Amino acid sequence: MIKTTYAKGKVVAKTGNEVMAEAMRQIAPDVVAAYPITPATEIVQIFSQFVADGLVPTEFVAVESEHSAMSACIGACAAGARTMTGTSSQGLALMWEMLYIAAGLRLPLVMAVINRALSAPINIHGDQSDTMGARDAGWIQIYSENSQEAYDNMVQSTRIAEKLQLPTMITTDGFIISHCMEVVEILPDEDVKKFAGEFKPERYLLDIKRPYTLGAIDLQDYYFEHRFQLADAMNNAIPVILEVAQDFYKTFGRKYDLYEKYCMDDAEVALVIIGSAAGTAKVVVDDLRSKGVKAGLIKIRVFRPFPAKQLAADLAKLKVVAVMDRADSCSGAGAPLYTDVTAALYSNANAGLPLPKVVDYVYGLGGRDIDLDHFHEVFARLEKIKAGGPIGPVVEYINVRK
Amino acid sequence: MASLKELAKRPESFTGGHRLCTGCGAGTIARQALFAAGDKPVVVTSATGCLEVASTIFPFSAWNVPFFHSAFENSAASCSGIETAYRSLKKQGKIADDIRFIAFGGDGGTYDIGLQSLSGAMERRHKMLYICYNNEAYMNTGIQRSGATPRGAHTTTAPTGKVKTGKDQNRKDLTAIMAAHDIPYVGQTAVGYWNDFMTKVQKALEVDGPSFINIIQPCRLGWGYKPEDTMVLGRLAVETCIWPVYEVVNGEYKLNIKPKEKKPVTEFMKHQVRFKHLFKPENQTLLNEIQVEVDQRWAKLLRLCNEQPIA
The missing domain is CATH 3.40.50.920 (Rossmann fold)
Structure with a gap:
């Protein structure tokens, strides 16, 4: 039995996928668009059930591919919605083009990635080839050793992403963590909700009184500046990640560092x-x-x-x-x-x-x-x-x- | 539909200053679509392509409405995400406005690389209008063949040569594919019929669900004609029955424009450099075959629309 660090915490036995879905339920994003892929499918399934049972106000879009999952998430986030998704391996690979775009447009999406080997040969089990391949896409990448860390990292994720205006992926090892039942401390819904706060984008597409163009073409005169701003945001991200970790520690009692x-x-x-x-x-x-x-x-x-x-x-x-x-x-x-x-x-x-x-x-x-x-x-x-x-x-x- | 005089008084949502070619029909389509949307707020997405690159060269934008672009193959998926965000935020009382959604894509971004994304969005019944501005090839990258390129047309990836006569295959019937999705509104029209197009946009925006319009857009660069002839060529595509103007409303086919006389396909083709080689004597058979194909498709459409052949 683990010792709870938070008086109101509840100790339960859950898999990595279950606790990541649980954190998503507690954050209750406005939109989730996702596509099934082993071993991340469960997250999407469990979350769909939360939607079906009316436990979250989220609109769930069961898209026809991971490319469309990331495209729809990018659209939803640009529209002003707090947006989350989950994927793995080939799914992440199919998103490749859109990963760079999410970062380039500075959209604070959060994605649970369950690490799995890349084909070929096809293999469904855990290694980190998928997210390592995406390491230069401009996303924050936070890895987890176990289900507790996966849950805690998810709870911190939206704060990090939204403060930095950088998309963020939280990962766990496929099957080893995603499907392994462990003892995990789950925090109370209202406390997670309070910790996550509200998503308040500066500009968003549905703000029709202030129409703006997002996704314009940059030529030689502006592209470099926009990419520099992205690099600069990443270069200055560490203090924000540590600040959120510090607040998590103060609030819930578990310590996280880089x-x-x-x-x-x-x-x-x-x-x-x-x-x-x-x-x-x-x-x-x-x-x-x-x-x-x-x-x-x-x-x-x-x-x-x-x-x-x-x-x-x-x-x-x-x-x-x-x-x-x-x-x-x-x-x-x-x-x-x-x-x-x-x-x-x-x-x-x-x-x-x-x-x-x-x-x-x-x-x-x-x-x-x-x-x-x-x-x-x-x-x-x-x-x-x-x-x-x-x-x-x-x-x-x-x-x-x- | 409002009169031209009334339309002229409406504020421009797609403004001048964009870098589309002289005589390009894509700008006409964007401008008329937004005129048709009227006073109701719209959010627009576009696939990568001529319309997008020419209208949003940072820090400028021709769009006076919220405009979003992210990639080539995903205008429909992006729009579906925005529309979903709208439903979510509206349901939660976070926004009050009544907003419509229009996604644009060229034929490359719609018939080919974006077909899966479009099909998915239509199947999921997002309340959005997808407009394919169809100039029958990848014009933005320099006139390459697409699934919309007609048989016999010269493009840079299906060129004419010593042993080839342009594209070997006929185009796929995307409008029929969209009708097969059983969405509430599907329309096909041509540049040059502003009233028909704008009426279709209005109808499409009114339905409770997804809608699709396929509008043929003469491209003076890719088709090879004088820039002032864009409207003429749009009309000739219709008058030759190469590109019939019709709609499918809740599964019911309706022919919107029935030409008084059915002109031979050569009347459309002879103005265009992309078909020039077909007028050589040795290609007469191919030209005849193209006419037969057009006739067969036209006859099939007449049956669907319960119409008699043109006398």
């Missing part, structure tokens, strides 16, 4: 990881700590914007780091998290901080398990490197038949 530091105070070797596998890795860190190994872990919560400066400062204290990527970019030079982490370290080295040694592990593609032994194997290698051993291949693939 990333979680686990046993990092005196750590010499550590992992940088995203999502559900962090839970398994923490068990290994505990085990190693009991044997005197100075092991630690950093679990990324906010991947976009990337907390480069903060992360580099924390990693600079380490001797050896393994970046764990549940996605591959097929770049031939390391997976997405690895390239961002090493870039952050290098930028920081320019400021005079020491550089730890860094290796990359691609793991868990298509839902392949990663268990305690694998993390032990990774830490054993980090210890050897720390002791002066050879680094070996910088990018490794773990638990795969080569």
Whole structure:
């Protein structure tokens, strides 16, 4: 049984999808447009039932594709409606064009993304290839280790999106979290509603007394400025994300940061990881700590914007780091998290901080398990490197038949 | 329908200063559609295309009504989202106005890349009017063939050459496809018949559900004719029965304009560079086949409309 952090909180057993739908019910957006896709379908199904039972004032649009889901959401949000959706994998891929447009038009949509491998081969299980591929679309990306984090991140999502005028995706690992029943503390409806507040867009299409054109063509004379403004918003997003997290902590008692530091105070070797596998890795860190190994872990919560400066400062204290990527970019030079982490370290080295040694592990593609032994194997290698051993291949693939 | 004199007094919702070509029919369509909407507020969406790029070059806009564009294939989906937001906010008492919704798309954005989005929006019964301004090719990107391009027409991706005579296939009948969605109002018309088009827009905006209008729009650049002949060509498309003017109201077909005499298709084609090659002696068979196809389609439509052939 978990301890509630909020006196009025209710402890229940629910899956990741159920709690994300629950947060959506509590926020009660004006419009949800969505299309079914495993393993995110349940969110849409559960939410449709809320609509059918009159529990939310939301208008639900069961569109004919994910491209239309995102297009309708963009239209609805531009019209002045608080708008949410959910998808996964191929669905996110089909939305690709519209993801960039949602960000470029600065529309604060919120989307639950249940991480799933991308085809081909077709595979319905959890890895983060889908959202990693969308990492440069101009969306805020917040990842969750478990159902509680998925729920709490959803509760914070609209505030972040609307304050920054940036679309925001909240993710969990497909099946591992989306379909796994866990004990979760659900907050009271009225308190979530109050926390989320009202959506008050500055301009919106249905404001017919102030007609305006949204989605105009920019030529060489304006496009760059508008894209700069988007980059600038992303560059300045971290304080807002932290401010919302701080208010969430003050209100509900659970603490969130850009990333979680686990046993990092005196750590010499550590992992940088995203999502559900962090839970398994923490068990290994505990085990190693009991044997005197100075092991630690950093679990990324906010991947976009990337907390480069903060992360580099924390990693600079380490001797050896393994970046764990549940996605591959097929770049031939390391997976997405690895390239961002090493870039952050290098930028920081320019400021005079020491550089730890860094290796990359691609793991868990298509839902392949990663268990305690694998993390032990990774830490054993980090210890050897720390002791002066050879680094070996910088990018490794773990638990795969080569 | 108001008289031209009365219409001239209405405020312009689609204003001058846009960068559409001289003689382009798309501007005429946008302006007349918004005139027809009258005093009732409308929100407009458009697919990427000539109309959109030429009317919204930042920081300028020709639209005096709320206007939204996001991509090529999704004018209907975008409009359906806006209309849904309207229903939600209205239901919750967050807005009071009575608003109509018009989505524009060219033939490329409607017949081809946007067909799924359009079909979905119509099936979901969003209360919106979709107007396809159909110039029978991808004109904005430089005259490429579309699903609306007629057989024999020269385009840059189905060109005439030593062994080819333009597009091999006939166009699909999108108006019939939309009628098959069993929506309350479907209309087909042509630039050059302002009264028919504006009446259709008014009827379409009045129905309780989705509506669709397919309006043929001569493109002087893509079709190759003198810019002052746009209205003439719109009318010739109708008088040759290549592009009949009719409507389908709650499933009932009605012919709106029955030409006094049925002109041969060559009367429409001979003014246009895109059909020039068909008038070479070696292409006479193809020209004959095109006439036969038009006759068959016309006869079929007359049966649907319960009309007698033109005497």
